Amino acid sequence: MKVFVIDIARCNGCYCCQIACKDEHVTNDWTPYAKPQPDTGQFWLKLNEYVRGKFPKVKMHYLPVLCMHCKDAPCILACPIEGAIYRREDGLIIINPEKCNGCKSCIDTCPLGAIYFNEDLNLAQKCTGCAHLLDRGWKEPRCVDACPTQALKFGEESELKDLIAKSEVMKPALSARPSVYYLNLPKKFVAGTVFNPVDKEVIIGAICTLLSNDKKMTATTDGFGDFWFNDLEVGTYSLKIEAKGFTPKTITNIHTEKDVNLGHIPLSKNDEV
Amino acid sequence: MAIAYVWITEGSYDKSYVATHTFGFEKFELYVLGKEDGVPKTPEWASEKTGIQAMTIKALAREWASKRTSIVHGNRGPGIRSAYSTETGRLEVLLLAMQGLGKPGVHQVKMIEWGLSDLWYPKLSPMPVGVVHPQNLRLNYTITEIKTKRASAFDQEGVARSELEKLTTPAPVNPTQFIPKDLIHEAILNPPISWYGNSTFPGALEDQFVKYTYPAKGCSEVHMIWTDSPCWITCWNDSNSYIKGLRSPKIEFILAQHPWFENDCLLADVILPINTKFEEEDITADLESGQYSILLRGRKCIEPLGESKSDYEAVCMIAEKLGLLEKYTGGKSAEEWMRIGFENMGLKEVINFEEFNKKEYFIIPTDPEWKKLPPGMKEFYDEPEKHPLKTPSGKIEFFSQNLAKHFPDDKERPPVAHWIEKGESHDDRISSERAKKYPLLLMSNHGRWRVHAQCDDISWTREAPTCKVKGPDGYKYEPLWINPMDAAKRGIKNGDVVKIYNERGTVLGGAYVTERIMSGVVYMDHGARYDPIVPGELDRGGAINTISPHNTTSKNATGMVVSSFLVEVEWVNIEELRKKYPDAFRRHYDAGAGLHLDAWVEGDIDR
Numbered sequence: 001m002k003v004f005v006i007d008i009a010r011c012n013g014c015y016c017c018q019i020a021c022k023d024e025h026v027t028n029d030w031t032p033y034a035k036p037q038p039d040t041g042q043f044w045l046k047l048n049e050y051v052r053g054k055f056p057k058v059k060m061h062y063l064p065v066l067c068m069h070c071k072d073a074p075c076i077l078a079c080p081i082e083g084a085i086y087r088r089e090d091g092l093i094i095i096n097p098e099k100c101n102g103c104k105s106c107i108d109t110c111p112l113g114a115i116y117f118n119e120d121l122n123l124a125q126k127c128t129g130c131a132h133l134l135d136r137g138w139k140e141p142r143c144v145d146a147c148p149t150q151a152l153k154f155g156e157e158s159e160l161k162d163l164i165a166k167s168e169v170m171k172p173a174l175s176a177r178p179s180v181y182y183l184n185l186p187k188k189f190v191a192g193t194v195f196n197p198v199d200k201e202v203i204i205g206a207i208c209t210l211l212s213n214d215k216k217m218t219a220t221t222d223g224f225g226d227f228w229f230n231d232l233e234v235g236t237y238s239l240k241i242e243a244k245g246f247t248p249k250t251i252t253n254i255h256t257e258k259d260v261n262l263g264h265i266p267l268s269k270n271d272e273v
Numbered sequence: 274m275a276i277a278y279v280w281i282t283e284g285s286y287d288k289s290y291v292a293t294h295t296f297g298f299e300k301f302e303l304y305v306l307g308k309e310d311g312v313p314k315t316p317e318w319a320s321e322k323t324g325i326q327a328m329t330i331k332a333l334a335r336e337w338a339s340k341r342t343s344i345v346h347g348n349r350g351p352g353i354r355s356a357y358s359t360e361t362g363r364l365e366v367l368l369l370a371m372q373g374l375g376k377p378g379v380h381q382v383k384m385i386e387w388g389l390s391d392l393w394y395p396k397l398s399p400m401p402v403g404v405v406h407p408q409n410l411r412l413n414y415t416i417t418e419i420k421t422k423r424a425s426a427f428d429q430e431g432v433a434r435s436e437l438e439k440l441t442t443p444a445p446v447n448p449t450q451f452i453p454k455d456l457i458h459e460a461i462l463n464p465p466i467s468w469y470g471n472s473t474f475p476g477a478l479e480d481q482f483v484k485y486t487y488p489a490k491g492c493s494e495v496h497m498i499w500t501d502s503p504c505w506i507t508c509w510n511d512s513n514s515y516i517k518g519l520r521s522p523k524i525e526f527i528l529a530q531h532p533w534f535e536n537d538c539l540l541a542d543v544i545l546p547i548n549t550k551f552e553e554e555d556i557t558a559d560l561e562s563g564q565y566s567i568l569l570r571g572r573k574c575i576e577p578l579g580e581s582k583s584d585y586e587a588v589c590m591i592a593e594k595l596g597l598l599e600k601y602t603g604g605k606s607a608e609e610w611m612r613i614g615f616e617n618m619g620l621k622e623v624i625n626f627e628e629f630n631k632k633e634y635f636i637i638p639t640d641p642e643w644k645k646l647p648p649g650m651k652e653f654y655d656e657p658e659k660h661p662l663k664t665p666s667g668k669i670e671f672f673s674q675n676l677a678k679h680f681p682d683d684k685e686r687p688p689v690a691h692w693i694e695k696g697e698s699h700d701d702r703i704s705s706e707r708a709k710k711y712p713l714l715l716m717s718n719h720g721r722w723r724v725h726a727q728c729d730d731i732s733w734t735r736e737a738p739t740c741k742v743k744g745p746d747g748y749k750y751e752p753l754w755i756n757p758m759d760a761a762k763r764g765i766k767n768g769d770v771v772k773i774y775n776e777r778g779t780v781l782g783g784a785y786v787t788e789r790i791m792s793g794v795v796y797m798d799h800g801a802r803y804d805p806i807v808p809g810e811l812d813r814g815g816a817i818n819t820i821s822p823h824n825t826t827s828k829n830a831t832g833m834v835v836s837s838f839l840v841e842v843e844w845v846n847i848e849e850l851r852k853k854y855p856d857a858f859r860r861h862y863d864a865g866a867g868l869h870l871d872a873w874v875e876g877d878i879d880r
Binding site (some may be wrong): 012015018019022026039040043047049050053054055056057060145195200201202206224241 | 326327328329331332333335336392662732733734735736737738739756787788790792794864865
């Protein structure tokens, strides 16, 4: 079975995948695999941008989203026409442009909005995994071929099983059993800067301990007085900051629905207490 | 300055290097400590100017001093295109010198083109050192340009010498009259003008001290403009003034050659349609761009569309009408010139034209002896007396003897690098009176999605959120990056149409509200296709250079200033503007690609 494995940590947001997809499918008619993709408005592979945190503790990542080629694809179930949406032997899901009657039943069933509607052709359209190329001997679709950092990988599920073991799938598509796996999907972060308000200096080497119900993590402030806790689950945390010569400080009720920049955190000297 | 202050006061710099490798440090020290002007350049002092907390500046200074630190630049960005950028540029080298520039791990690395110290100095670039260093052949090199090139790469050991001088037709001469591109508006609107340097970057050092004037002695003012790069509006400083200049009655005729009807073409009297690269035979040279230097034989992919010609053919046709064809071509065909060009790029030892034509590309091989080349400025670091720099002292000059000699009274670029709060050329700091009306600093850079003004009409890139912001009217506006706090203060939401303005005019943009930019600073890429609502005053396309500062880097430095200037940003009611300027808003606009020919042609276009 063919699968995609996408490593978010390797994606630098160059958009080559999104553009290569258009280069392959816009104005090119690959019937019976797909009719041409319109020049704009459809993204059979779409790169989404996410900015997290608050200035200056800001991170961003890019998330390529395409048809998940689900093993229990809801679009196939929703389609009223026999064989208009089908799963190939290699696992790729195709909307047959010659059978689709434009009823749009499939579009709302896709948990990730990966199916687009072409008003001019009265046709549902989406990623084909470049099956037309694979059938001519290509080893991978255009988006994967164009990826300069190998963030996008494509191949047999059995050959990629080690990566898949470490991966996640898109939550909305979980029950449909997607064939697109993601590595290093960013979780939340808690960050801040520890400083001494009297001397107006950052505090280097402060030990920061982040606690949740079941977990304890530590970090040490760097040369800028900064600490970072990455890869956090959504939840409520408390943070204890200790530095030699300073009164420890605890910050409670840190919620990580969004990434958290705690800003500048003052510590007072022991002798001042 | 504040970093230097921390190092000096804490003694955390390389004192022995400064003693043996530099000149005039004590004068710099006096300035930094405030003994020259009574103002110590403390982190607190810098904090007010930069919005960065003093403790962070101190932390940076200490972190830098505690580790082997190099500075890496892409192409040096907006920092070299802002008011008084000579000072920040020099200061960076001085800071590196304070930590032993040339020591392993202490360098300035520029990813493309020329780097620190010596122009085209191959050893300072991170790119692989090639066996040969091809040079683009261009006709009509000036003497100064040839000197510049000879002074640098051509004189390097092992670099093939070109036959450039012999080939140049006509024989190389400096033109009797020229205008630096960043002073064209001044030259047309307010002659006579004078400046220093021939404005070639990178120019020869000594040329920076040559004074030029316009109109030159015995020459007339410009009456006609003939351009094959019609993008002054999108690429130069205070280009609203360029528009005034181009529309001035002094300019009787403008001829433009270009593949697209855009930007300066809108002001031309006659436009000659020119081929894209896909419509002609050519050689493409990708040199000094941070990777292996590559030559490509660009073949014609399609026949020229419509009446389109190559630039060369277009000029030949005009030359023929003027009876100058033979003189212009030297009796040679375009193919022959291509061969001459190739054969004089300095490639003789590695490939000939026949082989190249067959192979259609050539990657310059890495010099097999590359390991023997001294890395970066290591030779200068090891033996400064034996490997001097080209400064008068042969050392890194904290006190520039050249500036002291040629511009002893220049308050905007004194011999010791200074922080210039304001001067006769610029008043664009947040301390300015002007900042009460225009409180935001606008930063502008080469566009991520364009090359200067080129490629602003690609429907596929225009779908990326940092390429264009689709307004409520369906028009794709140039993104204006703004921090959520600054946006909220002004009632601006992500995706709103905004106006960016100062005394020089107004540009519309699409708000890209993001934590990726600090409060107090806004950002817009340069180069968006000009779409005048009121020419010279109000632009819809996002050509931000139209409102960038008028003057050059400083009084005696002839660089462009197109970044780090004061503006205000406001929410715009686009429907009211549409009512006020119905004609401008009625222009044909392609939802994907934006403005094109149809926007400017009356009646039907004969395709």
